[in-house]
Amino acid sequence: MTSFDYTLTRTVDAPVGKVWAAWTVAEDYGKWASAEDVVLDVRPGGAWSAVMVIPGGARFPLSGAYTEVVPDKRLVMGMNVPGRDEPVLMTLELEAEGDRTRVTLSQTFDSAEERDQAEQGSNMLLDGLTGFLAAA
Template structure:
């Protein structure tokens, strides 16, 4: 990720083992459940692609796609995302750290503008809220 720009880093501790959190990010049916996404396709490997249609509150459907640039099982995913209206894909890093039966997760991204960063950070908080709720019942 670029070191110039506007970044965010969100960190939470989840009440689930790291392998369960990893599966939530890498198995299409599970991802769709907690991420409010439809038509999810995940090819989780370096060079693999992903796509989904995010259903945001209010029912708006947003098609998203991208690829995987780094995959380290149960530790790290770095994904590119083709942002509507953007010139280049944006990278998002998902870092996992096992803490016994719990997992620390960190999401981070860097953007060219504060507005884009703020929108992405809000979306990532929404994702983490969905993941937390899913793990509490799974």
């Protein structure tokens, strides 16, 4: 079966610990990810949920669970998708580069359309993260 994946990499002007906190502290995550009602239980098997607010005000409830947690290095999150038996996994990898951090997001999908939609959403997430860290 053919798979469709993407990998996005950005280097942000913040130390790795601050970037990790942005992804794992609910209050911080809500600020940069345009999310409300954020709950993050960051441990393998721990659940997460959030209501994403997109431009125009539409709200989308999302939920899932963490499958891998390596503090300050790697976070693998599953997202529940209606109509799918298995969650869609997103991998976040962090690599310290002095006072900066290289952030890599990757996902794999069954169709190019799903991949393209997710890649667009992940670019929006990285834009929000970059802005949040620059203002902090």
